[in-house]
Amino acid sequence: MSATDFVYVRKELEQPLPPPASQHGPVHWIRTNLFASPLDSVLTIFGLLVIAYFLPPILSWVFINAQWTGSDRSVCATVAQGGVQPDGWAGACWAFVWAKFGQFMFNNYPLAERWRVILCGAMLVALIVPFLIPRAPYKALNAILLFGVLPIVGYFLFIGGTFGLRYVPTREWGGFMVTIILSYVGIVVSLPMGVLLALGRKSELPVIKMLSVIFIEMVRGVPLITVLFMATKMLPLFMPNSMKPDDFLCVLIGVSIFASAYMAEVIRGGLQAMPKGQYEGADSLGLNYWQKMRLIILPQALKLVIPGIVNTFIGLFKDTSLVYIVNMFDLLGAVRRNFSDPTWISPQTPMTGLVFAGFVFWIFCFGMSRYSIYMENRLDRGHKR
Amino acid sequence: MASVNAIKDDGDRTSLIYNPVVRGIVFQCVVFFGILALIYWFVQNTLDNLARAGRNISFGFLNERAGFDIGQALIPYSSDSTYTDALQVGLLNTLLVAAVGIVTATLVGFIVGIGRLSRNWLIRKICTVYVEVFRNIPPLLVIFFWYLGVLAILPQPRDSINLPFGSLLSNRGLSIPRPVWGEGAWLVGLAFVIAIAMAIFVARRASARQMATGQRLPVLWINLGLFVGLILLAMVVTGFPLSFDVPVLGAFQTSGGFAIGPEFLALYLSLSLYTASFIAEIVRAGIRGVGRGQSEAAHALGIRSGTTTRLVVIPQAMRIIVPPLTSQYLNLTKNSSLAIAVGYPDLVSVGGTILNKSGNSIQIVAIWMVVYLTISLLTSVFMNWFNTRVALVER
Numbered sequence: 001m002s003a004t005d006f007v008y009v010r011k012e013l014e015q016p017l018p019p020p021a022s023q024h025g026p027v028h029w030i031r032t033n034l035f036a037s038p039l040d041s042v043l044t045i046f047g048l049l050v051i052a053y054f055l056p057p058i059l060s061w062v063f064i065n066a067q068w069t070g071s072d073r074s075v076c077a078t079v080a081q082g083g084v085q086p087d088g089w090a091g092a093c094w095a096f097v098w099a100k101f102g103q104f105m106f107n108n109y110p111l112a113e114r115w116r117v118i119l120c121g122a123m124l125v126a127l128i129v130p131f132l133i134p135r136a137p138y139k140a141l142n143a144i145l146l147f148g149v150l151p152i153v154g155y156f157l158f159i160g161g162t163f164g165l166r167y168v169p170t171r172e173w174g175g176f177m178v179t180i181i182l183s184y185v186g187i188v189v190s191l192p193m194g195v196l197l198a199l200g201r202k203s204e205l206p207v208i209k210m211l212s213v214i215f216i217e218m219v220r221g222v223p224l225i226t227v228l229f230m231a232t233k234m235l236p237l238f239m240p241n242s243m244k245p246d247d248f249l250c251v252l253i254g255v256s257i258f259a260s261a262y263m264a265e266v267i268r269g270g271l272q273a274m275p276k277g278q279y280e281g282a283d284s285l286g287l288n289y290w291q292k293m294r295l296i297i298l299p300q301a302l303k304l305v306i307p308g309i310v311n312t313f314i315g316l317f318k319d320t321s322l323v324y325i326v327n328m329f330d331l332l333g334a335v336r337r338n339f340s341d342p343t344w345i346s347p348q349t350p351m352t353g354l355v356f357a358g359f360v361f362w363i364f365c366f367g368m369s370r371y372s373i374y375m376e377n378r379l380d381r382g383h384k385r
Numbered sequence: 386m387a388s389v390n391a392i393k394d395d396g397d398r399t400s401l402i403y404n405p406v407v408r409g410i411v412f413q414c415v416v417f418f419g420i421l422a423l424i425y426w427f428v429q430n431t432l433d434n435l436a437r438a439g440r441n442i443s444f445g446f447l448n449e450r451a452g453f454d455i456g457q458a459l460i461p462y463s464s465d466s467t468y469t470d471a472l473q474v475g476l477l478n479t480l481l482v483a484a485v486g487i488v489t490a491t492l493v494g495f496i497v498g499i500g501r502l503s504r505n506w507l508i509r510k511i512c513t514v515y516v517e518v519f520r521n522i523p524p525l526l527v528i529f530f531w532y533l534g535v536l537a538i539l540p541q542p543r544d545s546i547n548l549p550f551g552s553l554l555s556n557r558g559l560s561i562p563r564p565v566w567g568e569g570a571w572l573v574g575l576a577f578v579i580a581i582a583m584a585i586f587v588a589r590r591a592s593a594r595q596m597a598t599g600q601r602l603p604v605l606w607i608n609l610g611l612f613v614g615l616i617l618l619a620m621v622v623t624g625f626p627l628s629f630d631v632p633v634l635g636a637f638q639t640s641g642g643f644a645i646g647p648e649f650l651a652l653y654l655s656l657s658l659y660t661a662s663f664i665a666e667i668v669r670a671g672i673r674g675v676g677r678g679q680s681e682a683a684h685a686l687g688i689r690s691g692t693t694t695r696l697v698v699i700p701q702a703m704r705i706i707v708p709p710l711t712s713q714y715l716n717l718t719k720n721s722s723l724a725i726a727v728g729y730p731d732l733v734s735v736g737g738t739i740l741n742k743s744g745n746s747i748q749i750v751a752i753w754m755v756v757y758l759t760i761s762l763l764t765s766v767f768m769n770w771f772n773t774r775v776a777l778v779e780r
């Protein structure tokens with residue numbers, strides 16, 4: 001046979017045809033994700049209407065109509081309100097946030113001493129970033145510096161009165177700095193306290209168990225405001241007259257107690273989720289109670305409840321705003337306080353300040369929750385079914 | 386645990402220091418007496434401090450004249466009433482905002498939670514944005530947002546915004562028409578009660594019939610007809626005893642109707658929307674927690690999608706949803722104490738006023754704790770009862 005008999009045979013394969021337009025591409029995506037059924041179509045149109053109703057006013061308020069620069073309220077008020085804007089104007093007054101930024105961060109902390117807070121904040125960031133990056137080395141040293149050394153350094157830096165630093169009483173503290181201090185102390189205290197309380201609640205010693213249950217349920221049953229009132233009004237009564245605790249210390253104690261009780265319940269969940277074989281295995285190795293807990297149970301139990309722990313942290317971070325009610329000014333309190341400043345008073349000021357504060361809180365809480373999802377995936381050893 | 390029991394019998398062979406039982410008892414005694422000593426020290430200090438300030442720990446002050454006004458009271462109250470009355474007003478206000486907040490939060494939460502599982506991309510994204518925004522900002526900020534950012538910059542009462550059904554919205558709050566019941570209105574109420582009783586009866590009969598014969602009655606339509614028919618009948622018999630007191634515009638405030646203050650509105654909206662974002666996540670997790678096999682099996686049996694959701698998925702999801710939902714309800718109730726920030730007279734707010742006026746901090750804090758612990762306990766008991774009812778009965 002000669003080759004010429006087979007000239008009609010293809011030398012290469014025919015390329016496959018593209019899938020029909022209805023099975024791929026944007027049209028297909030829109031069909032299946034937005035207009036799969038009549039009900040879906042109605043919902044999509046409803047959703048579009050909601051977006052069309054809310055989004056343009058929000059965008060114009062935040063960006064287009066917003067005032068970015070200015071020195072007083074006139075840029076953020078209409079002519080009728082004594083400003084320069086046309087009637088019916090509504091926009092964010094970012095100039096207010098810009099002018100009051102120092103107040104929001106430090107409230108009444110003396111201007112000349114603010115470098116101390118900034119220095120401490122820088123140290124916090126410098127320590128916390130490598131601590132959160134799993135691959136960064138020297139974890140143990142890092143933890144000691146972050147949880148052991150930093151609080152002491154921070155205490156002397158903030159309060160002053162020694163090493164030639166000016167004394168700054170706690171009632172002059174405020175703003176975002178207080179939010180961070182409260183959450184930091186709450187987190188650092190509540191984790192070990194929570195572990196102890198959870199172990200106490202799971203303990204076989206009846207007195208320890210009863211005391212832990214009473215403490216946890218009492219604190220979890222009442223609102224944080226009640227705990228804060230108790231800390232600020234009753235704690236001074238509990239102390240002898242010569243030892244009047246500082247208001248800020250009282251609030252710190254209140255917040256820590258509250259967070260510990262919630263943390264204890266989260267960690268108890270982890271302890272309960274541990275299979276019995278882990279306890280028995282530890283016992284059969286001859287480990288004593290603390291060795292068993294420290295080496296076998298807690299590392300696994302804590303890993304199981306990382307999402308719950310971070311949720312408690314997020315809750316704590318948000319709850320620090322409640323100290324406003326016992327006359328302490330955290331970020332939200334400092335923002336709220338500046339609404340009544342006559343230089344900036346205008347109908348748009350409160351909304352602007354609150355959106356700013358909300359944004360700051362949101363960034364931190366959202367960041368924490370994303371980090372917890374990341375850690376959860378990283379630590380997942382595939383035991384989950 | 387095993388270790389204790391295993392070693393317990395060797396008590397005579399080891400020294401007492403190494404006996405876990407003895408150790409446990411000694412340790413407990415040390416902790417117990419340590420805490421007792423601490424409490425004793427606190428009590429002594431407190432008594433000293435109170436004696437120095439010339440006060441005592443009696444609850445007698447509760448019968449004194451309160452001397453302050455409360456903006457919103459569900460029971461008769463004036464500044465001449467006692468502190469006890471004031472606290473009762475506060476407690477009722479707390480329960481009111483918690484109750485309506487829980488209902489709204491549950492509704493919104495379920496809608497958003499189911500929306501996050503929708504096949505519709507747009508709805509899914511809108512619900513996700515809602516949840517992520519509200520879950521990550523403090524509730525106090527949401528309250529301020531509504532109170533200072535939205536409600537405070539609404540128009541004056543004289544330029545109120547007209548809403549449907551003659552409601553008026555201004556910076557002094559929302560005024561809605563108030564139903565006024567005339568002569569013979571009790572008959573309508575009676576008709577309503579009878580309709581409920583008959584509806585339950587019809588539902589029971591229908592399900593018994595379906596069990597026996599497999600035939601289903603249109604229960605919904607029968608019951609709807611029962612309600613509308615009976616109440617209309619009662620209305621016609623008594624000559625329509627219902628009229629509405631519609632709010633009227635005034636220069637400084639609207640008159641007539643039922644006025645809802647901006648404090649209540651701000652608190653109610655914030656608590657509902659904030660808690661709804663958490664409930665949405667719980668609902669989503671609950672529905673996702675029901676195995677795919679369940680709905681696939683239902684589809685294989687030829688059950689339609691809506692019926693599958695109603696009869697197969699939701700009942701099983703409820704088992705996962707109920708326990709965390711309870712704690713969200715309790716959280717909402719506890720968060721209602723944020724009322725103090727906007728001056729809505731709830732228990733904490735009223736108590737705070739009394740605390741500042743009379744200085745009896747210990748008694749007030751004790752009352753708060755007792756009330757909130759009672760509410761928590763009652764809710765837990767009820768929800769535990771509900772939980773056992775829906776819990777999985779394993780063979």
